[in-house]
Amino acid sequence: MFRTLMVSVSAVALATVAQAEGFNRIASFAVTDNLPEGTDIATETAPEIIAASGDTLVYTDSPLEALGFIDISDPANPQPLGVMPLEGEPTSVAVAGGFALAGVNTSESFTNPSGYLVEVNIADQTEVDRCDLPGQPDAVAVAPDQSFLAVAIENERDEDLNDGIIPQMPAGSVVMVDLTSEGLLECDSLRVADITGLAEVAPSDPEPEFVAINGEGEVVVTLQENNHMVVLSSAGEVLSHFSAGSVDLEGIDATDERGALLFTESQTARLREPDAVTWIDDTHFATANEGDYEGGSRGWTIFSQEGDVIWDSGTSFEHAIVQIGHYPDKRSDAKGVEPESVAFATVGGTPMVFVGSERGSIVGVYDVTDPTAPVLTQLLPSGVGPEGYAVLADRGLLVTANEGDLIEDGGARAHVMIYQMQDGPVVYPHLTSEGAEALIGWGALSGMVAQDGLLYAVSDSFYGYQPRIFTIDPSQTPARIVAATDVTRAGRPAQKLDLEGIATDGEGGFWLASEGRTDRVIPHALYHVTAEGEIEAEIPLPAELLSVERRFGMEGVTRVGDTLWIAIQREWQDDPKGMVKLVSYNLETEEWGAVHYPTEAAETGWVGLSEIVAHEGFLYLIERDNQIGQAAKVKQITRVALDGLTPAPLGGDLPVVEKEVVRDLLDDLTSTGGYVLDKVEGLAITEDGTAYVVTDNDGVDDHSGETMLFTVPLN
Structure with a gap:
């Protein structure tokens, strides 16, 4: 039979249309503009994690093994400041004062992981100091008071070994390093938090993915492959830990490459397997539940630090992305829109959570004034694969780093995109x-x-x-x-x-x-x-x-x-x-x-x-x-x-x-x-x-x- 889907006569306009103000994209910076003179324009680039210090953006570029810099003194007209080569693959970057602090992976193999933490003077792009790390770093976070930083030492698994199933040694850990009042590294203070024996999934092999630090100096850690969360003190003591749990999903498309958008299927007990995490206050944090090899709930969650689920998006985030034409049908059997990144900031007096759909290339903007009932206010178009965010709340700016570089497919190059909170209507979506x-x-x-x-x-x-x-x-x-x-x-x-x-x-x-x-x-x-x-x-x-x-x-x-x-x-x-x-x-x-x-x-x-x-x-x-x-x-x-x-x-x-x-x-x-x-x-x-x-x-x-x-x- 033919089928016609009709709109409800009582349909109301999108919340974004009625807003007095909202984010609009004001610039897109192709990171190929930062390639050193004489470099082949076909060279792969991938801005992944990004941070801001004053008028400068700093981003990691793994294929180039470099940090990239962008001048945003005029955010609508970003200018290239070049790249700084590193001795390895940068995996994450944070800032303290005028310094960038990046984790660099130098691993020879999955079984012999290594890396270092480097501090860079942003003004002149020179190395200030470095600390050796006990393995492969994956994420870096600086405490709000800039007194210390935390590094997730993932020691990632070999996905080709035993179908990627863990445990695979060596185990990961979390490292803390103190910073001086000027923001300089104190490598002698380096301490390792042992987080083995906590997760129900492969307890001997925790693989920390992301870290965030709240105003009380507490560190939350996602163990993505283990589907587990850990909260640590600044000294490395385990304060709480719990399973990230699972979600029953209804009204999804779970069949890959069918060439149809049919949201009539379901998945039960789908593990969240969270990737990025951010504190939204000193007792609650939000996770982007990208999933790994056994999970991915297609949404995001707010937890208390004791492990209570305060709120879960279920399929609502994915459905909102479906409605604006950004659903990645070829990922239907895997993780759908794949929420991978999440950030928090208070902008214009409103506490906001920004959730990035890696495969849908969308950033969802949520008002979390009430963390038990977040409100989706906007869906922002991003480049291919939004991965990292910088929020300059005092300037009303949001920045996304989009790692997808489609040069081999004749597609878009990797971009950093800049959005500004503006009075008046928002301009996306168009349909x-x-x-x-x-x-x-x-x-x-x-x-x-x-x-x-x-x-x-x-x-x-x-x-x-x-x-x-x-x-x-x-x-x-x-x-x-x-x-x-x-x-x-x-x-x-x-x-x-x-x-x-x-x-x-x-x-x-x-x-x-x-x-x-x-x-x-x-x-x-x-x-x-x-x-x-x-x-x-x-x-x-x-x-x-x-x-x-x-x-x-x-x-x-x-x-x-x-x-x-x-x-x-x-x-x-x-x-x-x-x-x-x-x-x-x-x-x-x-x-x-x-x-x-x-x-x-x-x-x-x-x-x-x-x-x-x-x-x-x-x-x-x-x-x-x-x-x-x-x-x-x-x-x-x-x-x-x-x-x-x-x-x-x-x-x-x-x-x-x-x-x-x-x-x-x-x-x-x-x-x-x-x-x-x-x-x-x-x-x-x-x-x-x-x-x-x-x-x-x-x-x-x-x-x-x-x-x-x-x-x-x-x-």
Whole structure:
């Protein structure tokens, strides 16, 4: 049966919309800008843990074996300050006064772990002192009064040995080192807290993951693989310890790579296995329950230091991420959105917890005025894999370090992103399904059309098991997905379609363009569907086109009277270089034809078409390159006049149309403080001439998950 999910008539607006103030991203700093002169730009970088001292950010870069520095005296315009090489892999960094204190891993092997603690003068990026550590450091925290620091010595396991099951010796521990009043290390004070024999899981092999220190000098430690928590005194005495426990999860997608967002499954007794931890006051702390090899509760928890669960998010955090299109479907069988990082600060008088979804690339902002009932106030778009935070509360700034560097996949480079608390409305998300009676997941929006004040969008082959038409109400802020209609054949999901374009048929139904290939199960075709999504007719491309096909086929469809116009993304075998086809199909005569469209020259990669829309005598098109971030050069709306546009028969010479550039989209794509997204794929124009543009987030696979939906003028 077809299925349409409708919004509740009593749905209320997102809490973020009604806020008088909130965080907005003001800058994105690509850490490749910090690479030393002469370094290959393809060198991998990964900002992981970040801290702030005055106007300087300090971050760890494990692949470079260095600390990186960024000047944020003007936070909206961060400037590179370079990197400082280290003798090993930095794993964490904290600051005390004008000094950075970093744990550095120098381990020769899993069975022979080693490392040191280094103190760096931030002003001149020179080493001040170092202390040898009794193993591999993983996290560093400085006490609020800067009297001492704590280091989690993880001595991590070998995941390839015995399927990664612990115990694997040597055991981990926690180290404390005192600091002078000037913030200098006193290595002679180094003391080791023995935390073996505490956990129910592998008690002989604790693997401390993260540490945090409260105002009373008490240290909380997560033992992620052991699913255990320990609270220590500054002297290393165990004050309390307890299991992190488990959660029963309902309404989740627990099947990997199915190509569908179906939140109908459950997991019972899912171990929390917390990663990051932060104190929210002197008696309560919050954990991000990322999970490891046997757990991951997809949420976060507030504990008392005695072990009582004060509050747990359950699936609410993940569901909120689902609603804004950031759900990572390919991680469904593992840990879903994977909350990995968590931080606390009081900003503008409000105590806040910041929770990072590593796989969803989202930062949740919670008001924890009442720690028994936190309120999710915002979801902030981050780079790929938010890992570490710095909160400059007195300046109203939040900074995220995003370790994902997708150079090998042609994706975004690693970034540090800066957000500022501002008066007025927040700008993200642009689109949400929040308020629906049932949970609607979405992503990879690839084609769009407008009708009667609504937008209709399709998703591409990433969700090939469950092709859908999404109904969007753009009159709300953010715009709302108010229905999701399955595309079906004989009442069953029309699997393996790669929907790239949608047009109205004038009678309540739609024409859909599906990109395929003759060597695939589903070839290129046009589909006529009812308003309920049922396929009524299929029109394959003619032999004249299929005989010259290449990858990257139909990327949009629009209707002009009895004629469908189709944009072919790139050159096929019979096209001259720099020419792509606009193909026509007459629904009455069943005749095919085409014209040639000249694309811009590509500096890198390729340039092609992503959408086609008819409006008031013109065909409007999205022309783009396949580049992202600083490499992006061509993201634009063009148009071709319909007057005099006469397609020629296929197989012969084709007339070349004259295009006009209507809008350069590069500035629009950086208007939210992020980097330029690659796939501008959807364009819809309403009867009054309002043009809506949407980006494709690749199903949050090797992508930040960010979807932009915005309006632009056409003249």
